[in-house]
Amino acid sequence: MKDFIKRVDARWWYSAVAVLAILYPLIMIALYGQKSDRWIQVANFFFIYALLGLSLNIILGYAGLFQLGHAAFYAVGAYTTAILSTQFHIPILVLLPISGLVAMVFAVLISRPILHLRGDYLCIVTIGFGEIVRIALRNDVKSLVFLGKIPGLGFLTDALSDAVFTGGPNGIFGIARPGIPIGSLAERIKDLPILKVLGLAVRDHSLVLRGHTAYFYLFLAFVAFTIFAMRRLENSRLGRAWMCIREDELAAEAMGIDTVRAKLLAFAIGAAWAGVAGNLYASWVTVIAPETFSFWESCIMFCIVVLGGTGSIPGVLVGTVGMIVLPELLRTWLANIQQWRMLAFGTAMIVMMVFRPEGFWPSRRFRYELEAAREEVAGAQAG
Amino acid sequence: MRQRLARITIVDLVVWGIGLAILAVAVWGVIATVTARAAAVDGYAVRQADIAQASQEKPVRLAVVGALKLGDMPDVRVKKGVAVRVAAGARLPRGANVVVPLEDTDKASSARRGSSSSEEVLIYRAVPRGENMGPIYGKEDWISFFIFGLAQGGVYALIALGYTMVYGVLFMINFTHGEVFMSGTYIASYVANAFARSGFMDEQPIIALLIVFAVAMTVSTCVAVVLERVAYRPLRKAPRLVPLITAIGASFFLQYAFARLFGSGMKRYPDVKALSGSWQIGELKILHIHVIVFVAAVLMMIGLYWFVQRTKTGKAIRAVAEDKDVAALMGIDVDRAIVTTFAVGAALAGAAGVLFALYNKQVTHTMGFMPGIKAFTAAVLGGIGNIPGAMFGGLFLGIFETIGPTLFFDGLGVPSPSQLKDVIAFTMLVVILIFRPTGIMGEVLTEKKA
Structure with missing residues (x-):
């Protein structure tokens, strides 16, 4: 079997996966008919978390920075989209880069002062930031009314006490869906039946994404692009610098790597990607609330990266299947004992880590590191 | 000097600007609160x-x-x-x-x-x-905030001790500690409710409470010992990320196990008549329960300090924390010392849970998260791995958290400032880690962590 996998050119495998992915909604519709929506929805969740996992993989997997507050960047992206979309009616697709950018600036500002922290300390601060963001979102801007007391800013008092910015604990609803203006073409294709199958609709001369299927293709495109970009990044000068830092920060610095810059870039790029994921998520579900971005969300992203295999792109995808798709499947198959699924899930995480600490599909480099560490320990014990 | 200046970038300046702005708001808030009439x-x-x-x-x-x-x-x-x-x-x-x-x-x-x-x-x-x-806030108000803070801080300190001891021995954040805290409290709440229903709690409050404490501490200890055996011991040689994942997995497991077994609703914790009531000193009203919680916490901390400093087992734990290999050469059973550390930390967490439930009057399966993470903040605050540091950090955090929201935000006119107490706690955590990552009383850990 292994020989067979190796003998066939990798490109064939990629093509097969690509074709399968593109046909997935159609297969599901063929298999399940009306019920297919749920399976496409699961796939969409898979994509969102794959994006988040890949973005965290830059920070945690490549640069080796323990980041347990990734939901904060995700939240910043999603809320940027939600606020600008509902208050200023800016099209979602325009907001896509803006959300990424805002999340990136935010990440640079909060990560700059904590870059000197290592390991667990960094981990704890990022948890703190994640919680601060969530609580801030829940309290809305009303907590900022005091700004109105600064001389000259008196107008803020009324504006802030009545303002609905993040919507408090209820969050924001009515986020627009992404649309592409197609001008006069709209009239001509308006009644095509294929639109309905794909979950598209024509409105005001633009093609609007409505159903899960349409989002499926949007997300698929993004994930594909992200994987491509990550592979390029992994082998770039910057990517190698990150891995160097992960393995030995002192040595990396001695080799002339600007570690502060490299780490800052890891946070910036990772956060930007999480912000984009937030934008896609917000436009898909159209309702977001602070509790969507809780600490558990960060934990899930963390587990996706580590369970799959730290620093490995296929690992992240496998991890996403494990953390997102598997519980959904369990929900279906074990319908009677639904509550037990999270239990089984927690157990599986422990068992997995005890017996295969390098993750399902580790990057070759990480596996070497692990082996080296083990040999060192074994050597120390023997000698 | 010039070189250092040259390395300051716009990002640094903006970060400093934000930091100064936050500081200014804090100072402004304090002045506004104190001077408000x-x-x-x-x-x-x-x-x-x-x-x-x-x-x-x-x-x-x-x-x-x-x-x-x-x-x-x-x-x-x-x-x-x-x-x-x-x-x-x-x-x-x-x-x-x-x-x-x-x-x-x-x-x-x-x-x-x-x-x-x-x-x-x-x-x-x-x-x-x-x-x-x-x-607006008289002396009495601040004193009663302070006393509540002491009670809250005592609970945080007890939980923080578990974090800090495990970290001292294994250099690992025991993320499941919050769930260990929860499990003991949760089980003990059934005992407490049974006692309250049968009237035993009112007749013999001391014996009843001691039994409740014993149950909570035993359950927490058992959970922690099993956890150590199953989820942590096999991974002692693995990279640091790996036990973090098993800890998260175990947290999932425990939370959902309790939700599954006992339902996911809130459970009431009975009122203990012997502990309710208050002392009235002039304008000042001190609730018995706050004082009792604080005193109980302090007694347990003294007990722990004695255990670690004076007993043989405590000495073994300290030796293992210092250097596992040398400790093993000296004939110390390292595994046993580590299990003991987990057990002692868990027992304290179980006791802390009962104290917490006594004044919060309710338990849920998710109750472990916030106190857990706050206690971790406390442990970091005092310098993780440092036992007196955790005690101090817990008390400080408790007081800061009860006084802080009013002190900083009330004068600014922020509506319901107490909702922001978590923000204050986490901001303090971030600030301390930025300026003094080893904590206020921190030992030098950098070489040990290697």
């Missing part, structure tokens, strides 16, 4: 200069520009010739330096008929400056 009686807030000439025969006439109730944030300013109607306890507007009681005033209709600001007031007495007004 409230009316002691119903009346009118005015400037003393305006009413200096007032007398029974020649009253002073002032325009009333607003009215403030209890809890209102003043949005008017008392200027020359102007008064603001205030209720007793209401926050005074700026500019006012005296409150004229209602009985020394009289409502007067405006002389200028037809104008919109028709309400005016006649003042019959030259009340001396500063009369009938006091600080």
Whole structure:
């Protein structure tokens, strides 16, 4: 079997996966008919978390920075989209880069002062930031009314006490869906039946994404692009610098790597990607609330990266299947004992880590590191 | 020097700017809270200069520009010739330096008929400056905040000890500690409720509570020992990320196991009659329960300190924390020392859980998260791995968290500042880690962590 996998050119495998992915909604519709929506929805969740996992993989997997507050960047992206979309009616697709950018600036500002922290300390601060963001979102801007007391800013008092910015604990609803203006073409294709199958609709001369299927293709495109970009990044000068830092920060610095810059870039790029994921998520579900971005969300992203295999792109995808798709499947198959699924899930995480600490599909480099560490320990014990 | 300056980038400047802005807001908030004054009686807030000439025969006439109730944030300013109607306890507007009681005033209709600001007031007495007004939060308020903070802090400190001891021995964050805390409390709540129903709790409160404590501590200890055996011991040689994942997995497991077994709703914790009630010292009201929680926490901390410093097992734990290999050479059973560390930390967490439930009066399967993460903050604050540090950090965090929201945010007019106590706790965590990552009483861990 292994020989067979190796003998066939990798490109064939990629093509097969690509074709399968593109046909997935159609297969599901063929298999399940009306019920297919749920399976496409699961796939969409898979994509969102794959994006988040890949973005965290830059920070945690490549640069080796323990980041347990990734939901904060995700939240910043999603809320940027939600606020600008509902208050200023800016099209979602325009907001896509803006959300990424805002999340990136935010990440640079909060990560700059904590870059000197290592390991667990960094981990704890990022948890703190994640919680601060969530609580801030829940309290809305009303907590900022005091700004109105600064001389000259008196107008803020009324504006802030009545303002609905993040919507408090209820969050924001009515986020627009992404649309592409197609001008006069709209009239001509308006009644095509294929639109309905794909979950598209024509409105005001633009093609609007409505159903899960349409989002499926949007997300698929993004994930594909992200994987491509990550592979390029992994082998770039910057990517190698990150891995160097992960393995030995002192040595990396001695080799002339600007570690502060490299780490800052890891946070910036990772956060930007999480912000984009937030934008896609917000436009898909159209309702977001602070509790969507809780600490558990960060934990899930963390587990996706580590369970799959730290620093490995296929690992992240496998991890996403494990953390997102598997519980959904369990929900279906074990319908009677639904509550037990999270239990089984927690157990599986422990068992997995005890017996295969390098993750399902580790990057070759990480596996070497692990082996080296083990040999060192074994050597120390023997000698 | 020049080189260091050259390395400062725009990002650094912006970060510093934000930091200074936060600091400025904090200072401003404290000043605003401390200097804010409230009316002691119903009346009118005015400037003393305006009413200096007032007398029974020649009253002073002032325009009333607003009215403030209890809890209102003043949005008017008392200027020359102007008064603001205030209720007793209401926050005074700026500019006012005296409150004229209602009985020394009289409502007067405006002389200028037809104008919109028709309400005016006649003042019959030259009340001396500063009369009938006091600080919004008196000494008693701050003391009662402080006492509640001590109780809260005692609980945090007990939980933090578990984190810090495990970290000291294994250099690992035991993320499941919050769930260990929860599980003992949860099971003990059934015992406590049974005692309360049967009346045993009221007849023999001391024995009943001791049993409840024993149950909570035993359950927590068992959970922690099993956890160590199953989820942590096999991974002692693995990279540091790996036990973090098993800890998260175990947290999932425990939370959902409890939700599954006992339902996901909130459970009431019984009222213990012997512990309710309060002491009244002048204006100050001290709840028994807060004092008892604090004293119990301190006693347990002293016990732990004695255990670690004086007993043989404690010595073994310290030796293992210092250097596992050398400790093993000296004939110390390292595995046993580690299990003991987990067990002792868990027992303290179980006891902390009962104390926590005694004044919070409820338990849920998710109750472990917030105290857990706060206790971790406390452990970091005191310097993780350092036992007195965790005690100090816990108490400090508890006090800071109860006083902080009011102290920083109340004067700024933030609505319901106590909702922001978590923000204060986490901000403090971040600030401490930025400036002093090894904590206030931290040991030098960098070489050990390698």
